[in-house]
Every structure is written in structure tokens, then in C-alpha cells.
């Protein structure tokens with residue numbers, strides 16, 4: 001279960017390993033956008049914490065790291 005009180009501070013995509021597979025942009029479409037075959041972060045304030053974590057989990061190459069507002073990595077754990 002995801003603690004819904006968590007606030008996301010930063011989401012990072014490692015564009016060197018991103019393969020543009022795209023499930024991140026489907027699960028959290030306000031956060032991730034595929035640009036030139038790679039995911040970019042467009043806004044981390046609109047999608048729910050749950051959707052952003054689910055998007056990170058969906059990445060087949062583990063290219064997404066999610067931090068809380070204190071800079072602590074909340075995914076991957």
C-alpha cells in the first residue's frame with residue numbers, strides 16, 4: 001500500500017536507459033510524455049502519488065526514480 005500522505009518532490013527518468021516503451025505515459029499521462037522516443041517529466045503535481053509510483057513500476061528497464069519532498073527515494077525501494 002502506498003502512503004497517500006507522501007508528497008512527491010522529484011521524478012527522474014534515466015534517458016540513457018529509457019527505451020521509450022511508454023507505459024509510464026499511459027499510467028501517469030500528466031507526469032510523463034514521450035518525446036523523440038524517450039520519456040520526459042512534464043509535471044509532477046497532477047497525477048496521484050499512486051499513479052506515479054505505478055508508472056515507475058511499469059517501466060521495463062527501471063529507468064524511473066521517484067523521490068519524496070525530502071529527497072528520499074520512494075521508488076525503487
Ligand code: SF4
Pocket residue numbers: 013017018019020021022023024025032034038039058059060061062063064
Ligand atoms: S516506461 Fe520506462 S522505458 Fe518506457 S518510456 Fe517510460 S521511462 Fe522510458
